[in-house]
Amino acid sequence: REGIFRSGRVGLALMFQKEVADRMVASPGSKNYTRLSVMCQHLCHASIAQVVPRSVFTPKPDVDAAWVFLQPHVSPLTATPTEAVEKFCTLAFSKSRKTCAAGLRTSGVPDELLDLLLRSEGLTGVERLNTLPVQALCRMAGVWSEHRELMARDEYYRRTGRHRIPLPRAGAIHASNTQPVPKTDLAIN
Numbered sequence: 001r002e003g004i005f006r007s008g009r010v011g012l013a014l015m016f017q018k019e020v021a022d023r024m025v026a027s028p029g030s031k032n033y034t035r036l037s038v039m040c041q042h043l044c045h046a047s048i049a050q051v052v053p054r055s056v057f058t059p060k061p062d063v064d065a066a067w068v069f070l071q072p073h074v075s076p077l078t079a080t081p082t083e084a085v086e087k088f089c090t091l092a093f094s095k096s097r098k099t100c101a102a103g104l105r106t107s108g109v110p111d112e113l114l115d116l117l118l119r120s121e122g123l124t125g126v127e128r129l130n131t132l133p134v135q136a137l138c139r140m141a142g143v144w145s146e147h148r149e150l151m152a153r154d155e156y157y158r159r160t161g162r163h164r165i166p167l168p169r170a171g172a173i174h175a176s177n178t179q180p181v182p183k184t185d186l187a188i189n
Contacts, residue, residue: 011071013049021048021066029131035086035093041134042077042085044070077135080142088141092129100132101125113147 016024019032024040025048026032040046049067054060076082095103100123104114118125120143121136129137 009072011069013067013069015052015065015067018051018064018066021068024068024070028133033130035089038089038093038134038137039082039086040070042138043082044072046070076138078138078142080138080145084145085138085141088144089137091144092137092140095129097128097130099126100129103129109144113144116147117143 020036022032023034023036025046026034026037047069049069052065052067054062054064057065078085091107091109092104095106097103098106100118101114102125104117105111109117114125117123117140121132121140123132132140
């Protein structure tokens with residue numbers, strides 16, 4: 001995001017296949033909500049401006065097209081770096097039809113980090129990743145990225161595959177909602 005695109009004032013109108021456009025603008029819980037939806041909506045407000053029928057093209061393609069208007073946000077929805085959101089969403093949406101806990105565990109997220117990810121958004125683990133809002137996935141990506149870096153530097157983790165994650169202190173302010181972390185939520189069983 002450099003030059004005139006940095007300020008968030010210059011929108012783009014781009015044409016895509018209708019199926020891709022539907023994924024870009026999809027809302028949580030819809031069958032079209034994918035990694036592409038999260039990535040687009042993390043940086044822009046995306047909307048379908050007009051559907052273009054296949055009959056207007058020569059030669060006639062097999063699919064319809066759509067004009068998508070992308071209006072960049074003045075700043076991304078969360079402070080999580082775009083690279084972290086992209087990596088986490090790639091991991092998360094590879095198993096998006098599973099529950100949060102099962103999908104992330106299957107993708108190789110350690111149990112301690114999985115518990116922290118779920119608690120950071122107040123999730124129980126039975127929710128499906130493709131039903132979570134963009135902001136929640138982006139915040140989870142931030143937690144995942146921060147603790148993933150800590151685990152990569154930890155010699156004990158490299159040797160054993162287990163890591164003790166530094167948990168927030170009781171009474172500490174939660175970054176996403178500025179509410180104190182309850183003392184009962186700090187224990188990992």
